[in-house]
Amino acid sequence: MNLSAWTEIAPHIPVLLRGILVNIELLLGLISLGLGVGVVTALVEVYGPRPLGWAAGAYTWFFRGVPEIVLLFLFYFGLSQFGVPVSAFFAAVLALGLRSSAYQAQIFRGALQSIPHGQMMAARALGLGRVKAIAYVILPQALRLSLAGWSNEFSSVLKDTTLAWGIGVVEVMRQASYIRARNFTLTLPIYITVALMFLVLTYVGNVAIGLAERRLRVPGLEGRR
Amino acid sequence: MALLRVENLHKRYGHEEVLKGVTLTQEAGETKVVIGPSGTGKSTLLRCINRLTEPDQGQVWLEDLEITSRRSDINQIRAKIGFVFQDFNLFTHLTALDNVRLGLTKVRRMPRAAATDRAMAELDRVGLAAKAGAYPAQLSGGQQQRVSIARALAMDPKLILFDEPTSALDPELIGEVLSVMIQLARDGMTMIVVTHEMGFARSVADEIVFMEGGVVVEQGPPEQMFRSPQIPRTGEFLRKISELYGESS
Numbered sequence: 121m122n123l124s125a126w127t128e129i130a131p132h133i134p135v136l137l138r139g140i141l142v143n144i145e146l147l148l149g150l151i152s153l154g155l156g157v158g159v160v161t162a163l164v165e166v167y168g169p170r171p172l173g174w175a176a177g178a179y180t181w182f183f184r185g186v187p188e189i190v191l192l193f194l195f196y197f198g199l200s201q202f203g204v205p206v207s208a209f210f211a212a213v214l215a216l217g218l219r220s221s222a223y224q225a226q227i228f229r230g231a232l233q234s235i236p237h238g239q240m241m242a243a244r245a246l247g248l249g250r251v252k253a254i255a256y257v258i259l260p261q262a263l264r265l266s267l268a269g270w271s272n273e274f275s276s277v278l279k280d281t282t283l284a285w286g287i288g289v290v291e292v293m294r295q296a297s298y299i300r301a302r303n304f305t306l307t308l309p310i311y312i313t314v315a316l317m318f319l320v321l322t323y324v325g326n327v328a329i330g331l332a333e334r335r336l337r338v339p340g341l342e343g344r345r
Numbered sequence: 346m347a348l349l350r351v352e353n354l355h356k357r358y359g360h361e362e363v364l365k366g367v368t369l370t371q372e373a374g375e376t377k378v379v380i381g382p383s384g385t386g387k388s389t390l391l392r393c394i395n396r397l398t399e400p401d402q403g404q405v406w407l408e409d410l411e412i413t414s415r416r417s418d419i420n421q422i423r424a425k426i427g428f429v430f431q432d433f434n435l436f437t438h439l440t441a442l443d444n445v446r447l448g449l450t451k452v453r454r455m456p457r458a459a460a461t462d463r464a465m466a467e468l469d470r471v472g473l474a475a476k477a478g479a480y481p482a483q484l485s486g487g488q489q490q491r492v493s494i495a496r497a498l499a500m501d502p503k504l505i506l507f508d509e510p511t512s513a514l515d516p517e518l519i520g521e522v523l524s525v526m527i528q529l530a531r532d533g534m535t536m537i538v539v540t541h542e543m544g545f546a547r548s549v550a551d552e553i554v555f556m557e558g559g560v561v562v563e564q565g566p567p568e569q570m571f572r573s574p575q576i577p578r579t580g581e582f583l584r585k586i587s588e589l590y591g592e593s594s
Contacts, residue, residue, distance in 0.1 A: 241397055242434035242493075246448040246500065247424030256451055261438045338438045340482020 129309045132299045136310070139295030140317050146212055146281040146291065151274065153217030158224030159259075165225065166232045167254065176225070183222035188283050191215040196287040212284035220277050227269040231262040264336050271329040275322050292317065346408060348373040348535055349394070349504060354403035356389050363389045364400070365559035371504065371537060376530040378546040379539045380586065381556035387539040388431075390556070391506045394537075395419075395426045407503065424452050427497025427505035432513045433489040435481040441468060441492045442477040445499050453500070467495040471525050487518030491525055504535035511542060543587045547571060555579045 164176045183191070196211035206214070235258050243253035285293040296310045349371040356364040363386040371377055379387050392398035394405050396412060396419055405412040412422050435444050442464055449460035468474045471491040481489055490510055497505050507526070511519040523545050530536060530549045540546065546553055547567045554564040555574075563570070563579045574580040 236434075238430060238432060238434035239436060242428075242430060242436065245395060245397060245423055245426075245428035245430075246496070247420045247422075247452040248448070249420050252451055256447060257436050257438075261436075264438065338482075339480045341437050 125305055125309050128303070129306055129313060132306070132310070133313070135295050135299065136292055136313060136317070139290065139292030140314075140321070142209075142289065142291040143278075143281040143284075144321070146209070146216070146284055146289070147278050149213035150217035150220055150281070151277055153213060154220030154224045154273075154277070157218065157221035159228055159263075161221060161225035162228035162232055163254065165229050167250070180222040180225050183219045184226075186219075188216065188219060188280055189286050191219055192283060192287050208284070208288045211287060212281075212289050216277060216280055216283070220273065223273055223276075224270065227266050227273065228262060230269070231265040232258065234265060235261050261341060264333075264338065264341055267329060267333045267336070271326055271333075274325055274329060278321060278325060279318060347371060347406075348375075348408060349537075350404075350406040351390075351394065352404045352406070354390065354393055354405065355401045356386070356393055356398065357401055363559055364393065366403070367556070367559070367561055369554065369561070369564075371535065373503075373535050374533045375551045376534075376536045376538065376549055377552050377554060378550040379537060379554045379556060380541070380543075380546060380582070381562075382582065385557045386559045387556055388508050391428070391508050391537065391539060394506060395423050395428060397428070420452070424448065424500055425503045427494075427500060427502035429490070429493055429497055429505060429507045429510050431509040433481070433486070433493045435489050435493055435496070437481055440478050440480055441473060441484065441495075444481070444492055445496045448496065448500050464495075464499055467499045468492070470498065471495045472521075485518060486514045487521045490514065490522045494522075494525055494529075498529075504537065505529070507536060507538040507540065509539050509541070511540065541586060541590050543583070543590055555582065557582070 161176045161179060164172050165180075168176065186194075192212060192215045195215040196206065196208060199206045199211060239257055239261070240253055243257040244250070248256065281291060282293045284291055285297075288294070292314055296314055299310055300307050347370045349369075351367060351369040351371075354364050354367045355362065367386070367390055369377070379390065381387055389398055393400040394412070396405075400413060403413070407422060407425065410417060410422065412419070435441075436447065439447065442461070445464035445467055446460045449455040449463055450457060453460075455463070465474060465477060468477055471494055473488060473491055473495065476484060476488060476492075481492070484492065494505075494510075510526070511522050514522065519542070523542060526536070526538070526545070527549055538545070538550075550567050552564055553567050553570045555562045555570070557578065563574060563576045565575075570579060571583060574583065
């Protein structure tokens with residue numbers, strides 16, 4: 121690999137940035153979907169009626185058990201086969217988001233179960249209904265406890281967005297392959313550039329989560345019995 | 346009419362019947378102290394009163410409202426009955442002020458400013474206005490228990506149930522909690538207190554209830570219970586417990 125390859129890649133940077141922007145969009149979409157569905161799934165598993173809890177368990181088993189690339193194909197080709205035409209981007213958000221929800225549900229379930237029973241009892245004794253007690257007393261504590269595990273999931277799904285390449289989403293890996301197809305000498309510099317982009321994103325994301333963690337920290341919540 | 350009536354309350358856990366038909370009457374302004382060996386259903390009795398534990402049989406009435414009726418709104422009833430736990434159970438993620446304010450804003454739907462004033466007043470009443478911004482982990486056990494009493498008081502309860510409020514405290518912290526409770530009793534608060542603090546029982550209780558084996562063995566004013574119990578077992582227990590815990594406070 122010669123030096124000129126590195127100067128030659130400069131004009132392609134905007135295209136790669138446009139690509140990684142799509143990865144960021146995928147990330148925001150899938151992680152929000154995963155967060156919403158994950159919290160609900162965890163709540164159902166911990167507080168829901170038995171049959172619903174089983175359903176939630178089966179749900180997480182499925183989405184944790186099937187490879188991501190298979191999920192992507194199932195959603196992209198499967199939905200259109202059933203007459204629901206979906207864009208590759210939407211299929212990717214759905215498949216990766218639901219998969220992430222299964223992992224996030226595990227994080228939240230663990231946190232919910234670690235809240236001492238006395239908290240719920242004290243809330244109910246005040247006259248708060250079950251839903252209010254969960255909303256004002258249990259969840260605020262459980263979500264804080266989840267942040268560390270959640271930052272792990274964040275780093276993981278950030279990188280998984282490149283798998284959307286497999287169903288044709290024009291994200292950074294696809295842009296990279298276009299550039300490479302026109303100029304094979306750029307192969308290594310391109311993928312090194314892509315790698316650096318993800319390293320920066322992972323760093324920025326984890327710093328942001330770390331800041332949130334510090335901001336939301338409550339004395340005695342993490343380090344208690 | 347009595348403020349609270351407990352009639353023939355039964356509770357069974359598996360094969361063990363913890364409450365075997367307890368009947369009690371509580372007048373407004375009265376302080377009742379429930380004593381007895383551990384595992385005799387004292388805590389279960391308190392929890393059955395506001396249905397934190399569902400009784401199997403029997404009724405509980407708050408004035409003319411049947412708490413144990415399926416049709417009564419249990420959340421509305423619980424808002425009128427304060428509960429102070431042995432291990433405080435303050436909400437870990439909330440400051441002392443927010444702990445006291447939560448029930449006001451979320452159950453009573455009081456406007457925030459009014460709730461803040463009320464919560465501060467109750468913290469002041471237990472001598473902790475200066476600690477309003479502290480989280481539970483930053484407070485001593487005694488302070489946490491006083492905040493939890495303020496949390497109960499803020500709801501304007503018709504009565505407060507205390508479940509061994511000083512049992513989890515270091516000896517030097519018991520006094521500050523008891524003195525808050527003594528003041529409450531003097532102010533005319535209706536209280537049912539499960540405790541081993543015989544000094545408190547003797548000086549503050551209007552009536553002492555001795556429970557053993559899931560039933561009320563004997564009840565009466567402190568003088569009678571300590572001086573001339575009708576049932577030998579009552580005297581035996583009182584002597585033993587007084588030796589063990591002393592009569593300080």
